[in-house]
Amino acid sequence: MDTSIIGRIDPAPLVLTLKVAAVATACAFVAGAASARLMSRARFPGSGWLDALFAMPLVLPPTVVGYYLIVVVGRNGFLGRWLMDVFGMSLVFTWQGAAVAASVASFPLVYKSARAAFEGVDTAYEDAARTLGQTEASVFFRVSFPLAWRGVMAGTMLAFARAMGEFGATLMVAGNLPGRTQTLSLAIYDAVASGDDALGMALVAVTTVICMVVLVGSGRILNGAYNTGA
Numbered sequence: 001m002d003t004s005i006i007g008r009i010d011p012a013p014l015v016l017t018l019k020v021a022a023v024a025t026a027c028a029f030v031a032g033a034a035s036a037r038l039m040s041r042a043r044f045p046g047s048g049w050l051d052a053l054f055a056m057p058l059v060l061p062p063t064v065v066g067y068y069l070i071v072v073v074g075r076n077g078f079l080g081r082w083l084m085d086v087f088g089m090s091l092v093f094t095w096q097g098a099a100v101a102a103s104v105a106s107f108p109l110v111y112k113s114a115r116a117a118f119e120g121v122d123t124a125y126e127d128a129a130r131t132l133g134q135t136e137a138s139v140f141f142r143v144s145f146p147l148a149w150r151g152v153m154a155g156t157m158l159a160f161a162r163a164m165g166e167f168g169a170t171l172m173v174a175g176n177l178p179g180r181t182q183t184l185s186l187a188i189y190d191a192v193a194s195g196d197d198a199l200g201m202a203l204v205a206v207t208t209v210i211c212m213v214v215l216v217g218s219g220r221i222l223n224g225a226y227n228t229g230a
Contacts, residue, residue, distance in 0.1 A: 009202055012179050013187040020095060020170075020183060021163040024102035028159045031103075032110025033152055037140060039111075040118035058108040062168025069101055069173050091173065098174035098181050102166040106159035113155025117148035157218035161211045 039051055057065050073080045073091045083089050091097035121144055129139045145152070167185040174181040176190065184207050191200035 008199055009206070010178075010187070013182050013184045013203075014206065016095060016098075016181070017164055017183040017185075020099045020102055021160050023096075023099040024106055024163040024166075025156060025160040027099070027103040028107045028110045028163070029152075029156045032107050032155065032159070033114050033145070036111050036114035036152075037118050037144065040115050041123075054111050055108045057105050058112075062105065062166070063172060065104060066101060066169035066172030069104060069169060073097065073100060073173070093175045093177060093181060095174065095181055098166075098170045098183060101169035101173045102163035105166045105169055106162040109159040109162055110152070110155040113158065114148065114152040117151025117155075118144060120151070121147045154218045157214050161214040161218075164207065164211060164214075 035054055039047065039054070070092070071077050073083070075081065075084065075090055075092060080090065080092070083091065091100055125143050125147065126139050129143045134142065164183075165185055166183070167189070170181075170183060171186065176182050176186045178190075182190070184203060188200050188203045188207070191197075191203060
């Protein structure tokens with residue numbers, strides 16, 4: 001790669017991507033871990049449909065996910081209208097909207113990994129904690145999560161990588177505004193569309209290196225879980 005290309009790389013998309021991915025991953029972690037814990041233990045009518053709904057962003061085209069988000073958080077959506085009326089804010093064409101899109105897209109990776117981890121926890125430990133007078137919240141934080149944390153964190157790291165690469169839903173909700181909502185994936189699209197293959201290749205290399213580091217880290221966490229039986 002020509003070293004002169006490095007000087008042409010605008011750091012703004014990288015910084016924005018990391019910010020969006022961090023916020024999205026935090027949201028996906030909380031929602032995914034809570035949903036996974038519920039679904040791993042609760043059995044109720046329609047649980048299979050709810051499980052499918054949680055996993056849906058994995059299989060739906062990103063543009064479909066983006067359309068659903070516009071329906072919900074757009075200016076005419078029920079949540080979007082409420083945000084505008086109460087807080088005077090809109091998620092459309094903002095980096096916060098990009099974070100919402102990335103969190104929805106990455107949520108299933110946390111959910112699926114965390115659910116498998118929670119289902120692998122021996123319920124005898126949880127029952128023993130309950131007999132000792134522990135509340136459900138205490139059982140979760142002191143027993144269930146410590147035993148399942150490796151699987152949860154591996155899924156969280158995968159979610160971070162997914163959030164970094166989100167394109168379709170982000171484009172529909174947040175747009176592609178340089179310096180405001182343009183993430184790395186959108187910057188790559190712009191570079192290639194404009195015929196600047198050298199810059200596109202440089203941005204692809206940066207994205208690939210970051211995602212490879214995340215994937216290797218998540219793999220080591222998972223291998224540690226299998227080796228320790230956690």
